[in-house]
Amino acid sequence: MALSKKFIALMEDMRRSIPSTKSIDEDRDERVERREKRQRERTEDKFSDSSVTSKNRQYGMESTSDGKFKISAFIKAVETLKNQIIAKNVECGNRAEMKGTGLVAQKYNQKYLSLLDRLAGLLGEIYLRKEKEGRNLEGDEDAIIIKSFRDNYNAILTDFEATSKSFNTEIDIKAAEYLKGLKFKEITNPIEEANKLFAAAKIKLAELLKAINLKNSSNSNTGSSGSSGTSGDASIITDTIKSGVTYKKDSKEGIVVIEVKKAIYKKFEKYKTLSGSNDWKVVYKSYPNVSGSLQANTEAVIKGVKAGLAGDYEVLKGDTTGNITPAFVSVLAKVNEASSNIPGKLISYNDFLKSPKLAEAFDEAAAGKAVSGGSSSRSKSSSTNPKVAAPQFNATPFTTDAEGNDFRAWVNQKHADWAKSNNLSAAGPKNNNYIRKAYQEFGEEYKGTKAAPESVKTEEILTNKQMKDLIDKASNAGAYCSTQLTADGDPILFFHSKNGMEYGHIYNNMKTYYRTTSGKIFSGKYFPDKDMVTFDEGGKSFSFDSVVKMQISSNLGAEESSSAQSKKAYVASSGEGYANVRSGPFADTKGGNQNLIYKHDDKSKQIGVVISSQVTKGNGKINDYTWYKVQFPEKRNNAEFGWVRADTVDLK
Amino acid sequence: MNNPYLGYNPVFEQLAETARNNSNKLQEAAGDIDAKETQEYLTTIIDTLTTNVLFFTGTLPYEDLVKQIYLGALEQYTKLGNNASIKDLFTSLYAIWDDAMKKIRVSKYKDSSEFIKIYEDINKAINNVMESWAALQAKAGNFLLDTSLLEFVNTRMKESIAAAQKSLEDAKVKLA
Numbered sequence: 001m002a003l004s005k006k007f008i009a010l011m012e013d014m015r016r017s018i019p020s021t022k023s024i025d026e027d028r029d030e031r032v033e034r035r036e037k038r039q040r041e042r043t044e045d046k047f048s049d050s051s052v053t054s055k056n057r058q059y060g061m062e063s064t065s066d067g068k069f070k071i072s073a074f075i076k077a078v079e080t081l082k083n084q085i086i087a088k089n090v091e092c093g094n095r096a097e098m099k100g101t102g103l104v105a106q107k108y109n110q111k112y113l114s115l116l117d118r119l120a121g122l123l124g125e126i127y128l129r130k131e132k133e134g135r136n137l138e139g140d141e142d143a144i145i146i147k148s149f150r151d152n153y154n155a156i157l158t159d160f161e162a163t164s165k166s167f168n169t170e171i172d173i174k175a176a177e178y179l180k181g182l183k184f185k186e187i188t189n190p191i192e193e194a195n196k197l198f199a200a201a202k203i204k205l206a207e208l209l210k211a212i213n214l215k216n217s218s219n220s221n222t223g224s225s226g227s228s229g230t231s232g233d234a235s236i237i238t239d240t241i242k243s244g245v246t247y248k249k250d251s252k253e254g255i256v257v258i259e260v261k262k263a264i265y266k267k268f269e270k271y272k273t274l275s276g277s278n279d280w281k282v283v284y285k286s287y288p289n290v291s292g293s294l295q296a297n298t299e300a301v302i303k304g305v306k307a308g309l310a311g312d313y314e315v316l317k318g319d320t321t322g323n324i325t326p327a328f329v330s331v332l333a334k335v336n337e338a339s340s341n342i343p344g345k346l347i348s349y350n351d352f353l354k355s356p357k358l359a360e361a362f363d364e365a366a367a368g369k370a371v372s373g374g375s376s377s378r379s380k381s382s383s384t385n386p387k388v389a390a391p392q393f394n395a396t397p398f399t400t401d402a403e404g405n406d407f408r409a410w411v412n413q414k415h416a417d418w419a420k421s422n423n424l425s426a427a428g429p430k431n432n433n434y435i436r437k438a439y440q441e442f443g444e445e446y447k448g449t450k451a452a453p454e455s456v457k458t459e460e461i462l463t464n465k466q467m468k469d470l471i472d473k474a475s476n477a478g479a480y481c482s483t484q485l486t487a488d489g490d491p492i493l494f495f496h497s498k499n500g501m502e503y504g505h506i507y508n509n510m511k512t513y514y515r516t517t518s519g520k521i522f523s524g525k526y527f528p529d530k531d532m533v534t535f536d537e538g539g540k541s542f543s544f545d546s547v548v549k550m551q552i553s554s555n556l557g558a559e560e561s562s563s564a565q566s567k568k569a570y571v572a573s574s575g576e577g578y579a580n581v582r583s584g585p586f587a588d589t590k591g592g593n594q595n596l597i598y599k600h601d602d603k604s605k606q607i608g609v610v611i612s613s614q615v616t617k618g619n620g621k622i623n624d625y626t627w628y629k630v631q632f633p634e635k636r637n638n639a640e641f642g643w644v645r646a647d648t649v650d651l652k
Numbered sequence: 653m654n655n656p657y658l659g660y661n662p663v664f665e666q667l668a669e670t671a672r673n674n675s676n677k678l679q680e681a682a683g684d685i686d687a688k689e690t691q692e693y694l695t696t697i698i699d700t701l702t703t704n705v706l707f708f709t710g711t712l713p714y715e716d717l718v719k720q721i722y723l724g725a726l727e728q729y730t731k732l733g734n735n736a737s738i739k740d741l742f743t744s745l746y747a748i749w750d751d752a753m754k755k756i757r758v759s760k761y762k763d764s765s766e767f768i769k770i771y772e773d774i775n776k777a778i779n780n781v782m783e784s785w786a787a788l789q790a791k792a793g794n795f796l797l798d799t800s801l802l803e804f805v806n807t808r809m810k811e812s813i814a815a816a817q818k819s820l821e822d823a824k825v826k827l828a
Contacts, residue, residue, distance in 0.1 A: 080715050086823045087722075091703055093819035094812055101694075109819075116826040179696075184685060187693050190783040191700055197777035198704055204770045209713045211734045252766045394785030405709060493714070 046280045071130045075176040078126065082119055084209075088112050088167070095171070100178025104170045111163050113349035115156055118429070120153045148423055151433050156168035161206070166484055166494075172199050173501070182356060184492060207239075208252055243322035247292035254292030260324055261290040261298065263332050264305055273368030274304050280371065285506065298322065300371050305332075308367030320370075394463050395490040395508060396431050403453050404430030410451050411438050418442075431490075462508045462528075467491045470484075470528075495548040503551050506533075516553045518579075518648040520572040554615060558626035564613055567651040568606040569630050569644055577601060579648040583639065584629035585614045597642045607644060608632040610651065690795040692806060693788050695740070698805065700744075701781050702729075702812055705749045714761055721752045726816070733810040738796055740753050741805060742785055749778050 089112040095105035126149065175195055179188045190431045241247070247254035265284055275284075277620040279300040284290065299322025306328065310316045315327040398404040405427045412419045412426045418441065424434050439446075446452050462470065471493050474481045484505070496503035504514040510526040512533050524535035526544065534541040535556065542552045557572075558564075571579045578601035580587070588594040600607045609631030615626050626646035636642065685693075690692045709725040715772045735741040756762070757770050789796060 042754045076715065080718075082827070083715070083718055083722075084711055086820070087707055089823055090710060090816050090819045093697070094703045094706060096705075096815060097811060099696070113822055113826055116823055120827045182693065182696070184689075184693065184787075187697075187784055187787045187791060190780040190787065191697065194700065194704075194777040194780035194784070197773050197780065198708075200775045201708070201770050201777070204766075204773075205711060205713065208766055208770065248765065250763070250765055255766075540680035 028128045039502060071126060075126055078123055079450050081157060085112055085115050085119065088164060101171050101174045104174055108167045115160055155433060162484060168202055197284055241324040245294055249292040257294050257325060259291045264301060268305055271362060271364050272363045272368065274371055277371040289480045304371035307370040308362045308364060324417060395461060396435055397461055398430040401430045404435055406451060407446055408435060411442055415442060462489060467508050474548040477545040477549060481548060491627040497550040502553060516647040518645060520557060520647050522556050552627050553647065554624035559651055564610045564628060564651055567610050569608060569610055569628055569649040569651055570606055571600055571603045572650050573647055579607060579644050581607060581642040581644055585616050585643045597637050597639050685791050687795050690792040690793060691801060695808065697784050697788060701745050702744060709752050717759055721755055730756060730813050733806060733813055735806055738802055738805055746782060
């Protein structure tokens with residue numbers, strides 16, 4: 001079969017693109033020779049690096065395992081990320097024609113392809129570098145290249161995670177809605193159960209990938225085979241790991257606890273107030289073997305570390321627990337190890353994945369106090385606020401690559417030295433870290449030039465800090481909300497109803513989208529000065545709090561009774577593409593659609609003329625909704641009148 | 653007996669009665685589901701199964717397992733465009749997953765409780781989808797034997813294979 005042959009040829013291509021598969025076919029002698037050469041290099045490295053103490057050697061922290069950026073380990077991580085993106089892309093292709101989820105899949109297909117595009121560029125550079133330089137890169141000579149690799153990888157990974165998160169959420173919602181509309185529950189119930197399990201598995205799988213990578217990236221003797229990596233400032237874990245528990249060493253929590261303990265040892269052993277304490281000695285008595293226990297001694301050490309870092313890291317202030325929180329892990333990844341500032345030292349893959357923070361001030365006195373206290377001072381989780389993985393630089397206002405390239409060209413011309421030293425190419429993505437950094441530096445100057453397009457001169461963008469405040473504000477108001485990231489890595493405020501059937505987004509350019517259960521999407525803009533959101537349709541304005549708490553659904557799509565009367569109702573242009581026409585102003589769905597007269601799915605034909613409207617109060621589970629009573633142009637299933645929900649129709 | 657050329661045969665009469673009863677039962681089992689709905693439910697079940705089998709074999713967290721399992725699964729998948737019956741398709745689809753699970757259970761990662769637990773949960777979910785297929789069989793009865801439905805399913809599978817192929821081609825172009 002031609003199709004199959006073509007397909008298999010493609011797979012063969014994929015196989016060939018995986019370096020470790022390629023190596024299988026290589027001549028055995030050649031591999032043996034290479035292995036011996038590597039062993040020789042390791043031995044030479046061990047003795048040539050005078051900065052490594054005998055103690056470090058004892059703990060397996062020789063420069064060969066911890067002091068180099070290993071290209072092969074990095075390639076492995078990038079290749080695995082590639083596999084993940086391809087799998088998602090195949091999923092999109094598969095879902096494209098599916099009822100319910102098809103449109104979502106089509107939307108995300110391009111996003112995954114664009115991620116692959118970026119990954120291809122990175123892979124090309126790495127393979128080229130590998131061919132040119134060999135296995136490792138030197139920290140001092142290749143710092144810029146390493147930084148560029150790191151930034152690229154982290155940016156792609158962060159975007160992939162954010163894209164997958166919103167893709168999965170949208171798919172789950174759409175699939176659930178679709179199944180809900182099917183009447184034979186004995187057939188659909190097992191699928192609904194299955195979908196819940198699939199969704200939970202996707203989340204757990206993503207967490208496991210992170211934990212595996214955390215483990216591998218610190219185990220530099222074997223390099224990293226994980227795919228997700230520690231993405232710069234982004235947190236490695238998504239949930240808090242509670243103290244007072246002994247976790248199994250191969251559980252997801254256990255893996256993180258062990259790696260956190262190891263990281264603490266490497267980074268804080270130099271502070272005697274900590275390492276001299278009894279708690280420390282108990283926790284690290286068999287180091288590098290440490291357990292998954294997060295009991296009193298480990299708790300005390302973690303408290304000590306938090307207390308010592310709180311002065312330098314705002315996010316740890318007030319956290320007096322021994323819990324391992326996402327914020328704590330994120331901070332831990334930023335703190336330098338004792339050896340990382342040694343000039344000329346090679347950069348490890350482990351270091352490579354971190355976002356270095358030079359010159360932190362560790363408060364030993366505070367740390368010592370916490371350790372010597374030693375008691376369990378567990379308090380409630382310090383914050384329930386949503387986690388914001390804010391990018392290092394704010395987004396650019398460019399809406400197209402062409403605008404971004406104009407700016408790049410302008411910087412390259414006007415500030416050639418800066419562009420060269422900061423690796424800003426004349427063409428590239430409109431919103432990656434390079435261009436963001438450049439925009440932070442020269443954005444104001446550029447706005448004043450003729451070269452800047454009108455949109456750049458006028459568009460207002462909330463900073464990451466302002467976005468974080470906005471998200472905190474929504475959370476404090478009691479909204480169900482969280483942070484999402486755009487494909488370009490900008491934070492978005494995502495808010496939703498308790499059951500997830502209604503949701504919305506506020507972007508950093510303050511554009512707001514609000515989706516009701518009918519699928520109809522209302523767009524508008526948030527005005528920070530008035531703390532109001534004004535929607536395009538009908539110019540209605542609502543307070544920020546009522547919007548993020550999803551309290552406006554009944555009013556948003558509804559026109560005043562007097563103005564609605566005599567207008568013709570059509571199926572809403574956005575939404576599910578149909579409107580349920582019922583015999584009363586409510587949905588009686590017990591045992592099927594009991595009061596459904598018919599489903600109107602022809603957008604070009606009117607449903608009928610509005611003759612009155614009515615608000616039906618919800619019951620807590622169901623929102624209040626405005627309903628229009630319409631007179632049909634001709635009888636429908638023997639009925640002359642019917643009711644449609646205001647948010648499922650457009651009035652003309 | 654309706655056939656005037658055959659004499660009365662009590663055994664044959666009994667068999668004919670049983671066949672009539674069974675036929676009625678099948679019609680009753682079908683209840684108010686019609687051919688169009690049968691097709692809709694069937695499509696949903698097949699799509700759910702194919703998408704998740706391909707996705708979860710492709711996103712195994714260990715690269716060596718991906719190579720060992722995913723490429724083989726894709727290869728099997730390409731052969732599912734010409735099925736002799738709808739039942740055959742489900743048998744083959746389930747076999748792809750079952751084979752993957754067998755490899756996972758004996759792999760060097762079999763002692764990683766977290767990983768195994770996730771995949772056992774996915775296995776449960778796949779079995780739930782198979783339950784749904786069993787429920788549809790009970791409900792739709794003879795509708796599932798309709799040749800036009802088989803034709804529709806085979807076409808759908810070919811489209812799905814083509815979609816997966818296109819996704820890989822697109823990926824290849826991007827990675828070239």
